[in-house]
Amino acid sequence: MGRCRVFEPVSLQTVARNVVRKGVRKGVRKGVRKGVRKVVRAWALMLCAATAAAPASAQTLPTFTATERASILRHGPWPPPLARDPANAQDGRAQAIALGRRLFFDPSLSAEGDLSCASCHDPATAFQDGRRTPKYGTRNTPSLLDVAQQRWFGWGGASDSLWAASLAPMSSANEMGPPRLDSATLIQHAKALAAYQATLVSPRTTFDAFRDALARGDSRAAAAYPLAAQRGLRIFVGEGRCNVCHSGPLFSNGEFADIGVPFFVPDGVDSGRHDGLKSLMTSVHNRLGPHNDAGAAQDPRAVLTRQLDMQPRHFGEFRVPGLRNVANTAPYMHDGSLPTLADVVRHYSELNEERLHADGERILRPLKLTAEQTADLVAFLQSLSR
Amino acid sequence: MAFVMAAVPALACTLARADGALLGAVGLQLAWRTEPAMPVQGQPFVLFLRTCPANAALLKVDAQMPEHRHGMNYKPAIQALGNGRWRVEGLLWHMSGRWEWRFDVRSSTSSSPGANTGTGTSTSTSTSSDAPVQTLRASVQLP
Numbered sequence: 307m308g309r310c311r312v313f314e315p316v317s318l319q320t321v322a323r324n325v326v327r328k329g330v331r332k333g334v335r336k337g338v339r340k341g342v343r344k345v346v347r348a349w350a351l352m353l354c355a356a357t358a359a360a361p362a363s364a365q366t367l368p369t370f371t372a373t374e375r376a377s378i379l380r381h382g383p384w385p386p387p388l389a390r391d392p393a394n395a396q397d398g399r400a401q402a403i404a405l406g407r408r409l410f411f412d413p414s415l416s417a418e419g420d421l422s423c424a425s426c427h428d429p430a431t432a433f434q435d436g437r438r439t440p441k442y443g444t445r446n447t448p449s450l451l452d453v454a455q456q457r458w459f460g461w462g463g464a465s466d467s468l469w470a471a472s473l474a475p476m477s478s479a480n481e482m483g484p485p486r487l488d489s490a491t492l493i494q495h496a497k498a499l500a501a502y503q504a505t506l507v508s509p510r511t512t513f514d515a516f517r518d519a520l521a522r523g524d525s526r527a528a529a530a531y532p533l534a535a536q537r538g539l540r541i542f543v544g545e546g547r548c549n550v551c552h553s554g555p556l557f558s559n560g561e562f563a564d565i566g567v568p569f570f571v572p573d574g575v576d577s578g579r580h581d582g583l584k585s586l587m588t589s590v591h592n593r594l595g596p597h598n599d600a601g602a603a604q605d606p607r608a609v610l611t612r613q614l615d616m617q618p619r620h621f622g623e624f625r626v627p628g629l630r631n632v633a634n635t636a637p638y639m640h641d642g643s644l645p646t647l648a649d650v651v652r653h654y655s656e657l658n659e660e661r662l663h664a665d666g667e668r669i670l671r672p673l674k675l676t677a678e679q680t681a682d683l684v685a686f687l688q689s690l691s692r
Numbered sequence: 693m694a695f696v697m698a699a700v701p702a703l704a705c706t707l708a709r710a711d712g713a714l715l716g717a718v719g720l721q722l723a724w725r726t727e728p729a730m731p732v733q734g735q736p737f738v739l740f741l742r743t744c745p746a747n748a749a750l751l752k753v754d755a756q757m758p759e760h761r762h763g764m765n766y767k768p769a770i771q772a773l774g775n776g777r778w779r780v781e782g783l784l785w786h787m788s789g790r791w792e793w794r795f796d797v798r799s800s801t802s803s804s805p806g807a808n809t810g811t812g813t814s815t816s817t818s819t820s821s822d823a824p825v826q827t828l829r830a831s832v833q834l835p
Contacts, residue, residue: 376835377835380733380835549788550787550788550789551786551787553733553734553787553788554732554733554734558734559733559734559786559787560734560786561734561765561784561786562765609736609769609781609782610736610766610782610784612769612782613766613767613768613769613781613782614765614766614767615764615765615766615767617765619762620765668759668760668761669760669762669787
């Protein structure tokens with residue numbers, strides 16, 4: 307009964323009539339017993355509808371406005387069509403994907419022979435490691451699901467392609483490096499690794515089923531979406547304004563933001579996007595460089611790399627992560643400092659505006675959510691996972 | 693549109709709504725449109741402009757979110773297509789809400805239309821450098 311909800315008010319008679327008709331028809335076709343079961347279900351549905359339609363009940367349904375519905379629809383459909391990366395000629399090639407999969411689990415790529423990509427990006431934990439931060443480093447290991455849909459890679463966006471981002475840990479002495487392979491071989495390995503990672507896509511979720519039901523006006527299918535998640539969704543696209551940054555099917559605008567998480571690290575400051583931009587703009591492995599398989603002039607994605615603009619406000623900004631599969635990727639934030647989704651919601655609810663250092667921007671404000679609203683928002687976030 | 697047109701002095705060339713959304717200033721008309729017609733949040737898009745007189749120089753294009761007090765994360769690249777037509781790329785609006793275009797244009801009302809026929813990424817034109825720079829603005833509510 308907890309899931310007996312309808313998204314929009316419907317006529318009780320209509321629900322009963324349609325369900326009974328279907329039940330009876332089924333009964334004629336497939337036997338009386340099945341037909342009886344359908345009729346019983348029809349009465350159960352009627353009871354659900356009656357519960358949902360009860361006025362002033364604690365189970366009153368959220369009625370989304372046209373604006374809210376439009377916002378919700380923009381978070382799908384899922385999965386989106388895969389777009390090949392022009393900078394990586396290996397992208398989409400079966401042989402490269404197979405090679406990349408093998409390399410991903412191969413510890414011999416590391417200097418000591420004891421570390422593979424999967425050591426930190428564990429498939430069993432949504433391709434991350436579940437730790438606050440890895441043994442070496444001060445940033446949380448991000449999940450690789452849906453990674454190919456990002457525009458910038460890493461918390462500071464130091465890479466503009468998945469293959470270049472895959473090259474970085476193999477080259478870094480703090481991670482798998484220093485490399486034992488020559489540069490050309492490393493780049494080919496990185497492109498195969500990227501081809502494999504491009505196949506890692508989040509599964510559809512209860513939110514996607516709800517969103518699609520909403521798109522086609524199927525209120526009965528929409529009713530399967532838990533009510534708490536619906537209320538949380540309303541906060542997400544409404545007063546919470548979470549979708550200002552967590553937008554689109556990926557629930558990320560692909561850019562960077564300062565959300566008041568401290569950026570001090572043991573040896574100083576993690577400047578986030580500022581440092582990422584410095585690295586990216588000077589890297590020979592960016593889209594403007596000689597390793598772009600399409601050539602910068604023929605790569606439509608190279609435009610944004612060319613037009614990047616270093617601004618003071620980028621100091622302390624970190625990549626806006628996508629929220630798909632978020633319930634399976636704890637802990638949270640660039641430094642892994644928040645253990646649970648409830649902690650994340652509370653962070654925004656009780657936001658310390660004095661910690662924001664983003665040059666006078668006026669985007670974030672404490673949401674001051676009640677305990678019930680916090681639970682609803684968490685329920686919605688959980689519905690983005692499976 | 694009627695208001696905009698009424699505020700614009702008579703010019704040898706007159707832009708039409710088919711050229712894009714119209715803006716006017718003293719001795720200057722500008723039409724702008726984007727591809728796609730409504731940018732998608734977080735996705736790059738391209739801006740096309742047409743200026744009248746055609747030898748007006750499009751000096752700068754920028755977009756800000758006044759309510760958020762920030763702009764884009766990218767520096768738009770202006771390409772002169774010739775005959776008062778311009779293409780701008782390197783545009784991405786990363787947040788929903790109100791964005792305000794800012795177009796800085798230098799023009800001389802005595803200039804003859806069609807004088808600028810050059811192409812390339814340079815913003816230099818035959819317009820006199822001592823002509824005043826005019827700023828035209830337009831708002832877009834990004835869903």
